[in-house]
Each structure stands twice: as C-alpha cells, then as structure tokens.
Amino acid sequence: MEFRSSTVHTKPFDDQKPGTSGLRKKVKVFQQKNYTENFVQAILNSLGDELKGSVLVLGGDGRYYVKDAAKLIVKMCAANGVKKVIVGQHGIVSTPAVSNLIRKRNTTGGIILTASHNPGGPDQDFGIKFNTKNGGPAPDSVTTEIFNITVRLDSYNIVPDLDCDIDTLGVNTYTVDGKEFVVEVIDSVADYVSLMKDIFDFSSLRDLLKGTESRDPFRVLINSLNGVTGPYVREIFVNELGAGESSIVNTKPLEDFGGLHPDPNLTYAAELVSALKEGVHDFGAAFDGDGDRNMILGKNAFFVTPSDSLAVLGSHLRHIPYFRIEGVKGFARSMPTAGAIDRVANAVGVDFYEVPTGWKYFGSLMDASRLSLCGEESFGTGSDHIREKDGIWAALAWLQIIACEKKSVEELLISHWKRFGRNFFTRYDYENCNADDCARMMHKLEQTVTSPAYVGTQLSHKNKSYVVKLADNFHYEDPVDGSIAARQGIRLLFEDGSRIIVRLSGTGSSGATVRIYIDSYEKDENLLLGDAQVVLSPLINIALDVTEIKIHTGREAPTVIT
Structure with a gap:
C-alpha cells in the first residue's frame, strides 16, 4: 500500500528554546495540539540538505508519552524524506545506546525522547x-x-x-510519495552489551562477582530506578557476569518510574543507600531515567562524589583494556565540578580541559x-567510546579497577586522597523556583562580584576567612x-583554591533550578576523612550570604544536597 504525506498548517510556539539537553516541559505541554509536531519539524528542518x-x-527512556511520541515521529520522518528510522522496541533505547547506534550505523543523527533524571x-x-552524526548532543549552533x-x-x-508497529522486532518497508521508507525495530541491548564487552575484560569481572577459592564473591547491588537501564543491567550483570537476581532491583522500565524520582543521588536513590548501609553488599550503583548518569557507593554506603569518581577512574585507566589499546589523550571536567581530576592529569602527563556544563x-x-x-x-561520567555520559560504563569501569587493584571502594578513595589530596565538595539545589526571582538574583550577584574592587575582598564565617x-x-x-x-556560571575563586559556583540549571521542565557548588582542597592527611558538610560549613554559609538565596527564593533549605 502506498502512503501519501500531508502538510498541516500550524502556528509557532514561543517557548521551544532547547536547554542544556534539549527541550523539556511537562507532558501536558507536549500534548498540546501541534506542540510536539512543531518541535520535531524544526529538528528535521535543521538538517537542511541532509x-x-x-x-x-529514535528511542527514549520509556517514560509516559515516549511510545506515542515515537510513533508520531516515525510518521513525520516518513513525510519529510527520511530514508530510514532505526527505532528501539517499544520506543525504548538508553541515551548511551543511542549514541552508540548513531556511531556504529553511521547515521545522520538521532532523536532521543527523555527528560533524563526528571520524574515521569x-x-x-x-x-x-537531537544528537548529531558524531553521536553527541547537538552543539549550540544547531540548537x-x-x-x-x-x-x-x-x-x-x-x-x-502510517501506523508502524514498534513493539515487534523486524524491518518494515513502506512506499511514501513514491519512495521507499524503512523502519527497523531493534533490540538495542545487544549492540550496547557488545560494545561493553569490547571495552572491559568480562572474564575478570565475572571472577570478581562469583569469587574464587581464595576470595569471597564481590556482592553488588544495581538499582535502575525503573528507568531504561533495567534490560541492559539484567543482560550484563546477571546473564553475562553471573550475578544473582537479588543483585539487581527496579529493572522494569515504567512510564512513571514506579513513583521513583530517577535521579541517582543520595536523596532520590535513598533505597540504595539504605540497602548498602546494611553492610551486605560491597558495591552499589544507581542510574537515572535514560541511563547516562550514575551514583557509586561502597560497602556501608560509602559515598563517592562524582568528582572523586572521575579522578579515581583517571588514575587507574591502565586497568581497562580499551585504554590500553586506544591510549589516553586527555581529561576534562565541567566547570562546576571539583578539581580532583586536574591533579591526576598533571601526574599522568595528559592535557586537561575545563568546559561549560553540557x-x-x-x-x-x-x-x-x-x-x-x-x-x-x-x-x-564517560569516555570517548561514545559521545554521551554513560552510567553503566562507569559502574563497569569501577568494577574493572576493583578487580585489578583488589581493593574496596573505600580503600581506593583513601589511597587516592593520600596521594593527590582531597577536594571536599557539595552541591545545593533549589528546584522549581520562580524564574524571574532567580534571574534577578543572578543579575545582582554578577554585578556585585564582577566589580574590579571585589578581588581581594575577605569573606568570613566565624573563625574562617577566604x-x-x-x-x-x-x-x-x-x-x-x-x-x-x-x-556559563558565576565563579568565586579564592586564594586557597576554594570555590563557590552559582548557576541556573538548563535541565528543568518548569520554573528555575539554582545550583550552588562549593569545593575546597585539602592535602593534610589528618583531615582527609572529615565530613564534607562539616569541613565546608564556613564556605557554605558564605555562599548562602553572598547569593542571598533565601531572600530571592523564599527557601529555608535546598531541595537536594549532594
């Protein structure tokens, strides 16, 4: 049967400016007449002659409206001259897996349906x-x-x-306006697992998890928070690495994430934190809705900050087969991230880059x-194996290092701090604040701190001065x-290396989220095991005073503390 395309007249919306990672709104906003269609058409038009x-x-994290949107996008691709759409079964593909597919299949790009770590x-x-042909998020020029x-x-x-069945694996061929249009419905897990097996030594990981005659099994607990990573986690950790079913939880992708907030931090992944505190498991990891973020915990819920995680991985890349083959070209972090990786780059002799968030x-x-x-x-956390951050990759990288070093998560961190020193770090998030109030706060703060006279100012809290x-x-x-x-964010850098960073997040769907980042470097071995909130308390109070965050947001406390 031959299909004919139609042109539908519409009116523009004035709120479709993509943020750090695409356009995010409430479901009901996308369900407005022509709203999704307009944004998708804009993506397609941006390809020009391509x-x-x-x-x-095409794929998404399985949240509510993903499947409907995927079927709609197939219809629009067919009408716009796209030759082929490779779509995940049920419309589900993790963000790292999309990046891998774009690169492996050498496609023009990919459309990802996700609000990442936001609730569904x-x-x-x-x-x-939209991700471009390199597999990564569209650059500023494209957005x-x-x-x-x-x-x-x-x-x-x-x-x-055109109503394509995206629940059944296979190739569907149609004739649209006299030209062939193909929809290939795939199981994205297989391609991603194959990539991981090329990067890591699965044999040594299997031995780690199963144990040997001289070593007890290394017990892991992996929590997918009912996001997209569930099927990937099951295939890798249970089917490939031999972990028991009890080692994986919340592995069924659900449209509302089972009521969970799919953000892998100490607040929203509290279930994992509580389980690790029982002392049964040696390692814990949680991933967000679309699978690109991760949280790493050691035995007794020993928390690894993302900046420390990056630094430990950087100092042990030699244990990962991929890097022994490809080499190590350089390290980078986003500007708000604490500078632990900076010292590792200097120690191993590779280039270092500080970039904006994104x-x-x-x-x-x-x-x-x-x-x-x-x-x-x-x-x-991620590497150049794809062009997205990759939660499961990060967990496997940690396990590979543990298998080689034969140390616990906590032992790895303490030995790292003794060698490089420690960046104490915390982040205060104020979510869903009034956008106008936040904009005024940022404007006032910028005017204050960027005055030439501000350099040399001494800021104090109790007996501590910066x-x-x-x-x-x-x-x-x-x-x-x-x-x-x-x-890209207001920075206060102090003479002792401490920092206060303030920025408005670009990943929310409504209102504004203010993030305050605070870090301070310490190399005294007697102070390395201190509690971050205690060590940073003077700087935290200075940050709250300088920003006047309580006045501008009306909030007595942050929504989330990392």
Whole structure:
C-alpha cells in the first residue's frame, strides 16, 4: 500500500528554546495540539540538505508519552524524506545506546525522547533532544538554529495513516510519495552489551562477582530506578557476569518510574543507600531515567562524589583494556565540578580541559582526538567510546579497577586522597523556583562580584576567612572550533583554591533550578576523612550570604544536597 504525506498548517510556539539537553516541559505541554509536531519539524528542518535520504535513530527512556511520541515521529520522518528510522522496541533505547547506534550505523543523527533524571508520568516531565552524526548532543549552533526555526514555523509534514508497529522486532518497508521508507525495530541491548564487552575484560569481572577459592564473591547491588537501564543491567550483570537476581532491583522500565524520582543521588536513590548501609553488599550503583548518569557507593554506603569518581577512574585507566589499546589523550571536567581530576592529569602527563556544563562540549574535544575521559559533578561520567555520559560504563569501569587493584571502594578513595589530596565538595539545589526571582538574583550577584574592587575582598564565617582571587561569569572558547560559550556560571575563586559556583540549571521542565557548588582542597592527611558538610560549613554559609538565596527564593533549605 502506498502512503501519501500531508502538510498541516500550524502556528509557532514561543517557548521551544532547547536547554542544556534539549527541550523539556511537562507532558501536558507536549500534548498540546501541534506542540510536539512543531518541535520535531524544526529538528528535521535543521538538517537542511541532509534531510532527504537521511537515516535517524529514535528511542527514549520509556517514560509516559515516549511510545506515542515515537510513533508520531516515525510518521513525520516518513513525510519529510527520511530514508530510514532505526527505532528501539517499544520506543525504548538508553541515551548511551543511542549514541552508540548513531556511531556504529553511521547515521545522520538521532532523536532521543527523555527528560533524563526528571520524574515521569502524565503530570510530570517529558523531553526531546537531537544528537548529531558524531553521536553527541547537538552543539549550540544547531540548537540555536532549531529554536530559530520554531519561532517562524507555519507548517509540518506528516503521513497520518502510517501506523508502524514498534513493539515487534523486524524491518518494515513502506512506499511514501513514491519512495521507499524503512523502519527497523531493534533490540538495542545487544549492540550496547557488545560494545561493553569490547571495552572491559568480562572474564575478570565475572571472577570478581562469583569469587574464587581464595576470595569471597564481590556482592553488588544495581538499582535502575525503573528507568531504561533495567534490560541492559539484567543482560550484563546477571546473564553475562553471573550475578544473582537479588543483585539487581527496579529493572522494569515504567512510564512513571514506579513513583521513583530517577535521579541517582543520595536523596532520590535513598533505597540504595539504605540497602548498602546494611553492610551486605560491597558495591552499589544507581542510574537515572535514560541511563547516562550514575551514583557509586561502597560497602556501608560509602559515598563517592562524582568528582572523586572521575579522578579515581583517571588514575587507574591502565586497568581497562580499551585504554590500553586506544591510549589516553586527555581529561576534562565541567566547570562546576571539583578539581580532583586536574591533579591526576598533571601526574599522568595528559592535557586537561575545563568546559561549560553540557556533554556537547566534551564531544568537540573527543572528535579532535584530544580527550579520553571526562565528567560532570551532576553524576555524569564517560569516555570517548561514545559521545554521551554513560552510567553503566562507569559502574563497569569501577568494577574493572576493583578487580585489578583488589581493593574496596573505600580503600581506593583513601589511597587516592593520600596521594593527590582531597577536594571536599557539595552541591545545593533549589528546584522549581520562580524564574524571574532567580534571574534577578543572578543579575545582582554578577554585578556585585564582577566589580574590579571585589578581588581581594575577605569573606568570613566565624573563625574562617577566604580572600577572593578571581570573580567572573565563566567564559569558554572551544580550542577546536573557536566557538564561544559565555555567561556559563558565576565563579568565586579564592586564594586557597576554594570555590563557590552559582548557576541556573538548563535541565528543568518548569520554573528555575539554582545550583550552588562549593569545593575546597585539602592535602593534610589528618583531615582527609572529615565530613564534607562539616569541613565546608564556613564556605557554605558564605555562599548562602553572598547569593542571598533565601531572600530571592523564599527557601529555608535546598531541595537536594549532594
């Protein structure tokens, strides 16, 4: 049967500017007449001459509205001259797996349906983002073009009668406007597992988890928070590595994540924290809704900050077969992330980069063969095996190092701190605040701290004082293509190396989220095991005073403390 495309007239929406990782809104916003269609058409139009005959990967994290949106996007791809869509079964593919598929299949790009670590359900969040042909999130130039298209869009193209079955694996071929259009429904788990087996030594990981005659089994607990990683976790940890069923929990992707908030931190992954505190398990990991973020815990819920996780991985990459073959080109972190990896880069003699928040900035460096390992303090860690952060990869990397070093998570951290010193770090999140109030707060703060007279100011709390060495709004010039990213977060850098960073997050679906990052370096071995909240207490209070966060947000306490 031959299908014909239709052109539907529409009116532009003025709120479709993508944030750090695509467009995120409440489900009900995307369900407005023509809202999803407009944004998808803008993505397709942004491809320009590449659109006709293109091949796109399509998938999402399984949250509410993913399947409906996926079927809609297939209809629109068919009408816009796309040659082929590779879609995950039931519309589900993890974000790292999408990146892998784009690169492995050499496609034009991919459309990912996710709001990442935000909650799901009919009254919760949804999101759409576009990844380019390198497998990574669209750079600023592309997202700007997409937004510019949305504000002038007056029509979209669709094949209304094409109803593709995306629940059944296989290849579906259609004739649309006289041309062949193909939809391949795939099991994305197999390709991703194959990639992991190329990177890690699964034999040694299997021995670690099962134990040997001289060593007890290493007990792991992996919590997928009912997000997309469940099937991947089951295949890797149970079927490939031999862990028992009790080692994996919340592995069924659910549209509302089973009522869980799929954000792997100490607040929202409290179930994992409680389980690890019982002392039965040696290692715990949790992943977010779309599988790109991770939290690592050791025995008795010993917490590994994302910046420490990145640094430990960086100092032990020699244990991972992939890096023994590919080599180590460089390390990078996002600007708000504590500087633990900086000292590792210096020690091992590789280049180091500090970039704005957003994985797309790492991708540019990777494509230029300048970067091998990178991370963000928002629980994102990854390498140049793909162009997205990768939660399961991070957990496997930790297990590979543990298998080789024969040390616990806590032992690895303590030995790392003794060698490099410790960056005490915390992040205060104020979620769903009034956007106008937050904008005024940031404007006032920038005016205050960027005054030339502010450098040299002494800020004190009780008996602790810090002298301002530099204050600015972070400005980044990409060393590869020269592109500029300005006003990426207000920085207060002190003479002793301590920092206060304040920025508005670009990953929320409504209101505004203010994030305050605080870190301080300590190399005295007698102080390395201190509690971060206690050690950082003076700096935390200074940050709250300088920002006037309580006045501007009306909040007595943050929503989340990391």
